[in-house]
Amino acid sequence: MILAEKQQISGEFYSTITITQARPRHRQGLKPFLIIGGLFLCLSLINLWIQVVNVKRSDEIKNCRAQIRGLERESIQTRIEMAQLESFERISKIAQTQLHMKVAGPTDYQLIAGVPSLHPNEPHPYNGITKTALPNNHVWGRVAAWFEGVRAAMAQSN
Numbered sequence: 642m643i644l645a646e647k648q649q650i651s652g653e654f655y656s657t658i659t660i661t662q663a664r665p666r667h668r669q670g671l672k673p674f675l676i677i678g679g680l681f682l683c684l685s686l687i688n689l690w691i692q693v694v695n696v697k698r699s700d701e702i703k704n705c706r707a708q709i710r711g712l713e714r715e716s717i718q719t720r721i722e723m724a725q726l727e728s729f730e731r732i733s734k735i736a737q738t739q740l741h742m743k744v745a746g747p748t749d750y751q752l753i754a755g756v757p758s759l760h761p762n763e764p765h766p767y768n769g770i771t772k773t774a775l776p777n778n779h780v781w782g783r784v785a786a787w788f789e790g791v792r793a794a795m796a797q798s799n
C-alpha cells in the first residue's frame with residue numbers, strides 16, 4: 642500500500658496572481674473585440690434592413706410596370722374600338738338593324754331644285770325674295786357694294 646503524506650507546498654511553486662485578478666484583465670482584453678463585434682452586428686442589421694426595403698421597392702416597381710403595360714393594352718383596345726365605332730360598316734349596320742333603313746337604290750333618288758328655275762312663270766319660293774340694300778354711309782359699305790356690282794357683272798357675262 643502506498644502512503645502519502647500531507648506536506649505543505651511552498652508558495653514559490655504557485656504564481657502570485659489569483660483567479661479573481663485574472664478575470665478583469667481578460668475582460669479588458671475582450672472589450673475592443675466586443676465593441677467591434679457589436680458594431681459589425683449593427684451594420685449587418687442595417688444592411689439587412691436596406692436589402693429588405695430594396696426588395697419591397699423592386700416589387701412595387703414591377704407591379705407598377707405591369708399596371709402600365711395593362712393600361713397601354715387597354716388604351717390600344719379602346720383606340721381600336723373607337724376606330725371601329727367610326728367605320729362605315731358599323732354605321733350602315735346600325736342604320737339597317739336599329740333604325741330600319743335600307744340602302745338607296747337607283748330609283749330611290751329624288752331631284753330637289755336648289756336654285757331658282759330659269760322659267761319666271763313657274764311658281765317658286767325664291768322668286769318672291771328681294772334683296773334689301775343697306776345705306777353705303779361708310780367705307781366698308783361702299784367696298785361691299787362695289788364687289789356686289791363686280792359679281793353681278795361677272796354673273797351676267799357668263
